[in-house]
Amino acid sequence: MRRALPLLLLLILAAGPARAHVGSPNVFFDGDAGPYPVRVIVRPPAVIPGLAEVTVRLRDGHKVDGVTVQPVQYKAGFKGAPPPDAAVQVPGAPDTWSAQLWLMRGSSYTVRVVVQGPAGPGEALVPVTALPMKVLRMDKGLGAVLVFLGLFLFVGAVAIVGAAVRESVLAPGEEADGQRRTRARALSIVAAALFALALWGGRNWWNNVDGEAREGIFKPFQVRTSVLLADGRPALALRIQDERRAEWSPLMPDHGKLMHLFLIREPGLDAFAHLHPVMKDPDDFLAALPSLPAGTYRVYADVIHESGFPQTLVDTVKIPEGTGGPPRDPDDSWRASAPLGRTASDTSPLEDGGSMVWRRGPLAAGRETELRFEVRGPDGRPAPLEPYMGMPSHAVIAKDDGQVFVHLHPMGTVSMAAQQAFAAKEMEEEGKAVPVTMPAMSSGNTISFPYEFPRPGRYRLWVQVKTGGKVQTGVFDAEVGNKGAAGP
Numbered sequence: 001m002r003r004a005l006p007l008l009l010l011l012i013l014a015a016g017p018a019r020a021h022v023g024s025p026n027v028f029f030d031g032d033a034g035p036y037p038v039r040v041i042v043r044p045p046a047v048i049p050g051l052a053e054v055t056v057r058l059r060d061g062h063k064v065d066g067v068t069v070q071p072v073q074y075k076a077g078f079k080g081a082p083p084p085d086a087a088v089q090v091p092g093a094p095d096t097w098s099a100q101l102w103l104m105r106g107s108s109y110t111v112r113v114v115v116q117g118p119a120g121p122g123e124a125l126v127p128v129t130a131l132p133m134k135v136l137r138m139d140k141g142l143g144a145v146l147v148f149l150g151l152f153l154f155v156g157a158v159a160i161v162g163a164a165v166r167e168s169v170l171a172p173g174e175e176a177d178g179q180r181r182t183r184a185r186a187l188s189i190v191a192a193a194l195f196a197l198a199l200w201g202g203r204n205w206w207n208n209v210d211g212e213a214r215e216g217i218f219k220p221f222q223v224r225t226s227v228l229l230a231d232g233r234p235a236l237a238l239r240i241q242d243e244r245r246a247e248w249s250p251l252m253p254d255h256g257k258l259m260h261l262f263l264i265r266e267p268g269l270d271a272f273a274h275l276h277p278v279m280k281d282p283d284d285f286l287a288a289l290p291s292l293p294a295g296t297y298r299v300y301a302d303v304i305h306e307s308g309f310p311q312t313l314v315d316t317v318k319i320p321e322g323t324g325g326p327p328r329d330p331d332d333s334w335r336a337s338a339p340l341g342r343t344a345s346d347t348s349p350l351e352d353g354g355s356m357v358w359r360r361g362p363l364a365a366g367r368e369t370e371l372r373f374e375v376r377g378p379d380g381r382p383a384p385l386e387p388y389m390g391m392p393s394h395a396v397i398a399k400d401d402g403q404v405f406v407h408l409h410p411m412g413t414v415s416m417a418a419q420q421a422f423a424a425k426e427m428e429e430e431g432k433a434v435p436v437t438m439p440a441m442s443s444g445n446t447i448s449f450p451y452e453f454p455r456p457g458r459y460r461l462w463v464q465v466k467t468g469g470k471v472q473t474g475v476f477d478a479e480v481g482n483k484g485a486a487g488p
């Protein structure tokens, strides 16, 4: 036992955290739980089933009596949800509560957050997508320990067979004769072969299970984009080519559009477009192309299913010279700018002669931050913001290598359409009307986005607002350091 203890300790240590970010999976929500303004952060697990970490912070420092969180899977509904878990007040941060939730299936969920306080209960729905994003790798040290233990068992089992054949029927102290020894040796070899066969079978079984897990890793729908002539001008055509299409629930509009398609020119990220393709048939989308410099563009198309499940469809497309013409959708917008790295300024000129200023704070990967911007008119005075597709602002953040793309709003990364889908379900099942957070427009000329850069590196940000009836896009670059590099 004394010898087993360090080994056991080694096993426990070796099984420590193995988490990596894929894309930008963490969910941010700035909104209200009834009378309480809250920020909810959900860090979904990378493997399913897995534990999601939920943080609920009272944004104006409210003192409340308790917070519960409950995972509600879309298909199972509110009736089929497990009972709510009580969140624990974080020591030293009385306005912050934290909890862990098991997400059992790859699906769209909402986390129902209920705050109990002096002003009564308040509820918020925070949509979260649980997806198997990776297969956990075995730690090398743990692997070595297991190989050693396996060898030990194998040799031990063969030795037991040999000893049993040789000595089990002998009286104590009696020596085995030559015939017994020979038989023991022969049967040891047979036993070793049988055990090896069993190991080989086990290996095949494991490879099957592992292969299934790898196939279960979520991949968005496959799409093919191309440029073709429609009504005499170049247009971007996107076709969904995926077997799963028929089994999944149909798409629903978010901010009033079925698809929000973003084009980002490679490699300098120096041209950007935010288009709203029109559905020609359930698998075909078409958008007239605005005037963009020719080149290779990354395509990111945001869609959301009626189950509240969002996807970003990804492709690349070559855009030729000679695009342009009036936008077919008045909410389409585009912007060309200097390549990544040459926009170090915190002030970005806007199309109308005004400017947008980034009130930049320290940026570190994996650390919650507030991206805050101010909009000024051509006269240098604060410019009042008008809603752009129902939001005070839309922002897109992309990493230079294409590995991170996120579309966010002042209310965070959650999709309003997903929130509404769950609110409608709650109304239907429980007759309870949960007000869906409507983004406040009262912020004057300032907007801020809750976010956490998933990994260090170079990023570009496009921040879109509407002033004077026109969409304006501010362009900023960010160098994101390692956690810990930016001070406490």
Ligand SMILES: [Cu+2]
Residues within 6 Å of the ligand: 255, 391, 393, 394, 395, 407, 408, 409
């Ligand atoms: Cu948006």
